[in-house]
Amino acid sequence: MQLKDSVIIITGGGQGLGRAMAEYLAAKGARLALVDLNQERLDEAVAACEAAGSQARSYLCNVANEEQVETMVNQVAADFGAIHGLINNAGILRDGLLIKNKDGQIQKMSLAQWQSVIDVNLTGVFLCTRDVAAKMIELGNQGLIINISSISRAGNMGQSNYSAAKSGVAALTVVWAKELARYGIRVAAIAPGFIETEMTAGMKPEALEKMTAGIPLKRMGKPDEIAHSAAYLFENDYYTGRVLELDGGIRI
16 A cells, blocks of 8 residues: 555544654655544644645544544545545553552442543444444545554553453454455554653653563654554555554563
């Protein structure tokens, strides 16, 4: 697949890994539809993509809302005339232990903690993939859908909700690759490890040092390294149904 002039939707595209991937793909000539809930961040990301030499538009959308997702996909198709790719990057964290016993007081992970992460990180991926795939088939477009999973898919303490969602995303990648291949639509996933983002920048120095020490390469990954891999997946037409692990060798 040629990235130049391809239309790619990126959820969570206003910041973090989403914006890094958007700028990287824009520099290769891709036309970007950036989806997020923060208009200010979206405006900044769109400007950055345009500065990189490509076309970009912003779309406010809650990926966990079925009606909003359908509206967004239809609008992208109307604005660009085609859809060739999707990166399911939007996600949230609501970390916590399943059960915490503090001084004899039992605290349980709330259903709200569980459901909010499942809604965005798993159901959101389902909704976006379903509607984008349907629109691609309708338009006769072929291409690639990338799901952003995580090394936490293997199970990470304090992340019952997040691990379940990211494991589900990895499994769905295989399912959808098999189902959509007949339409010329590939589906792949990237499972990042610890990456230098705004989220990790807010961690305590001692926590960051301890985390980095456990990575064989002794450093966190850079957003551009994830973006580079996303571009590779788009350009390699024989990659589908697999999860690309980018974690510096660490295993949870």
